[in-house]
Amino acid sequence: MAANNILIAYFSNTGHTQAVAEKLAAATEADLFRIEPAVPYTEADLDYNDDSARCMRELNDPASRPEITGTVPDWGRYDTVFLGYPIWWSRTPPIMQTFVESYDWAGKTVVPFCTSGSSSLGSSASVLADAAPEATWLSGQRFAAAASESELASWVEGLGI
Numbered sequence: 001m002a003a004n005n006i007l008i009a010y011f012s013n014t015g016h017t018q019a020v021a022e023k024l025a026a027a028t029e030a031d032l033f034r035i036e037p038a039v040p041y042t043e044a045d046l047d048y049n050d051d052s053a054r055c056m057r058e059l060n061d062p063a064s065r066p067e068i069t070g071t072v073p074d075w076g077r078y079d080t081v082f083l084g085y086p087i088w089w090s091r092t093p094p095i096m097q098t099f100v101e102s103y104d105w106a107g108k109t110v111v112p113f114c115t116s117g118s119s120s121l122g123s124s125a126s127v128l129a130d131a132a133p134e135a136t137w138l139s140g141q142r143f144a145a146a147a148s149e150s151e152l153a154s155w156v157e158g159l160g161i
């Protein structure tokens with residue numbers, strides 16, 4: 001697989017999705033981009049049992065688009081974009097919508113992946129696919145934070161990209 005046209009863009013707060021993204025990058029020799037919130041999430045922000053916590057307010061507001069710091073350099077050169085995120089109540093964190101709505105996806109193939117406590121990827125990526133219908137979306141996959149590089153490599157091989 002040609003690596004210089006693959007980007008792995010990921011959002012991660014407690015390092016799980018980051019660990020998978022880094023192993024995926026090693027397996028594919030792709031570039032990595034960390035989706036950085038303009039305002040970082042504190043532990044209290046991520047308290048999913050507290051309806052007044054930031055994560056819950058964002059999930060409960062369909063218009064919520066948390067701001068991102070930084071942009072992907074040379075976006076146009078990527079053909080394939082892996083999009084990684086933690087599952088938040090079976091959904092994508094709304095900052096992923098901010099990310100997807102910030103770029104032109106024409107001609108790109110997108111592969112979602114996630115980490116979670118136990119939930120599968122399910123239909124979490126559909127809100128992202130709806131925001132970028134011009135891309136070709138492959139079905140994604142959930143990984144444990146401890147997924148091995150060889151597990152990721154064989155997943156990528158099976159995608160046929």
Ligand SMILES: Cc1cc2nc3c(=O)[nH]c(=O)nc-3n(C[C@H](O)[C@H](O)[C@H](O)COP(=O)(O)O)c2cc1C
Nearest residue numbers: 012013014015016017086088089090116117118119
């Ligand atoms: C707001 C919030 C909601 C979550 N909802 C779920 C869930 O529905 N199912 C699940 O298995 N894990 C859930 N989790 C756990 C995270 O998906 C899991 O810890 C993930 O690996 C964190 O990734 P990160 O370290 O890259 O941020 C939730 C975590 C947070 C903060």
